[in-house]
Amino acid sequence: MKKYLAEFIGTFWLVLGGCGSAMLAAGFPNVGVGLLGVSLAFGLTVLTIAYSFGHISGAHLNPAVTIGLWTGGRISSKEIVPYIISQVAGGITAAAVLYLIVTGNESSIGNFAANGYGEHSPGKYSMLAAIVTEFVMTFMFLLVILGATDEKAPKGFAGIAIGLSLTLIHLVSIPVTNTSVNPARSISQALFVGGWALSQLWLFILIPVAGAALAGLVYKYFKTE
Numbered sequence: 001m002k003k004y005l006a007e008f009i010g011t012f013w014l015v016l017g018g019c020g021s022a023m024l025a026a027g028f029p030n031v032g033v034g035l036l037g038v039s040l041a042f043g044l045t046v047l048t049i050a051y052s053f054g055h056i057s058g059a060h061l062n063p064a065v066t067i068g069l070w071t072g073g074r075i076s077s078k079e080i081v082p083y084i085i086s087q088v089a090g091g092i093t094a095a096a097v098l099y100l101i102v103t104g105n106e107s108s109i110g111n112f113a114a115n116g117y118g119e120h121s122p123g124k125y126s127m128l129a130a131i132v133t134e135f136v137m138t139f140m141f142l143l144v145i146l147g148a149t150d151e152k153a154p155k156g157f158a159g160i161a162i163g164l165s166l167t168l169i170h171l172v173s174i175p176v177t178n179t180s181v182n183p184a185r186s187i188s189q190a191l192f193v194g195g196w197a198l199s200q201l202w203l204f205i206l207i208p209v210a211g212a213a214l215a216g217l218v219y220k221y222f223k224t225e
Contacts, residue, residue, distance in 0.1 A: 003079075004086040006057035010049040011090030014061050015188050016097060018042035022113040022178075023102055039170035042179070047163025054159060058149075062182040063087055063205075064212035068142035071216030073223075074149075084184075091188030099192055114189040114197040115180040115204045123175035130177045131207050137169045138181040138208040142215030150223075180204040181211075 021041035025033045033041070050059045058075075060066045063084040069075045075083075095112075102109050111120070117130035125133075144165040148158040166181075173179045180186045186204035190197035 003057040004082050006053040007060060007083055007086040008090040008093075010053050010057070010059055010061045011087040011184050012094040013049055014042070014045040014182075015091045015094035015185055017045040019095070019113040019185065019189060020098055020101075023098060023110075035171070035174055038174065039167045042170050043163040043165075043167030046166050047159050050159030050162055057083075059159075061087060061184070062208075063184055064138050064182060064208040065142065065145060067209050068138075068146070068212030068216040071213045072142075072146050072219050073216075074146070087184040088187055091184040092191060095188035095192055109192060111178075111197075112189050112193045113178060114193045115178045115186045116197065116200050117177060117203065118200075120196055120200065121176060122178055125176045127203070130203060133173050133176045134180055134204065134207040135211040137173050137179075138211035139215045141165055141169055141181055142212045143219060146216065146219040177204070181208050183208055 018038070018041050021033060022038045025041075026035070026038050046059070046061060049061060053059050058069070060069065060083060066075065066080055066083045066087070070077060070080055098112075099109060102112070114120075117125060117127045121130065145158075145162055147153060148161040169181055170179045173181075183205040186201060190201045190204075
C-alpha cells in the first residue's frame with residue numbers, strides 16, 4: 001500500500017503543480033509564467049517527486065509510464081492495475097482542489113488545462129498532428145526513463161534527466177495538444193470540463209499508452225545480449 005499511496009501523492013503533485021501553473025499563473029497579468037513556466041512546472045513536479053518518493057514506488061506518476069515499464073520488463077503485471085488506479089485517483093483529487101481554487105474568484109474554469117485537438121488545440125492542430133505528437137513524445141519520454149534508471153546508468157541523476165525531459169516535451173507540444181503524455185493528467189482535467197474534453201479523451205489515453213508500450217519493447221531490445 002505504501003507504493004500506491006506514493007503514486008497517489010506523486011500524481012496529485014504533478015497535476016496540482018503542472019496544471020495549476022497553466023490555469024493560475026501562465027497568463028496572470030504582467031507577471032504570467034507563460035509556456036516556459038508551465039513547462040518547467042511539469043518538469044519540476046516530476047523531478048521533486050522522483051527524489052522524494054522514487055525509492056518507494058519508482059515515481060511513475062503516469063499510467064503510460066507504468067505500461068512502458070511493464071513492457072520493458074521492469075515491473076510485474078500484477079502491479080499495473082493498482083498503480084494506474086492510484087495515479088488516476090491522485091490526478092482527480094488534484095483537479096478537484098484546482099477546481100475549488102480556480103472558482104474562488106467567481107471566474108469560469110475555461111478549458112481547465114484539458115488536452116484537445118482541432119478547435120480545442122491551443123494552436124488549432126489536427127487530430128493527426130495530436131496523435132503523432134503524443135505518440136512520439138511519450139515514446140521518447142519512456143526511453144529517457146528506462147535509460148536513466150538503468151542499472152548501468154550514472155547513479156543519482158535519473159530524476160534530473162526525467163524532469164528535464166518532461167520540460168522539453170512540454171516546450172514542444174503545449175501548442176499542439178496542451179501536452180498530455182499522461183492519461184491520468186488528461187482524465188483528471190477532462191472530468192471537470194466534460195463535453196468536448198471527454199469526447200476527445202480517448203486519444204490522450206490510447207496514444208500515450210501505445211507510445212510507451214513500444215518504447216518499453218525497444219529498450220528491452222537494447223538490453224538483450
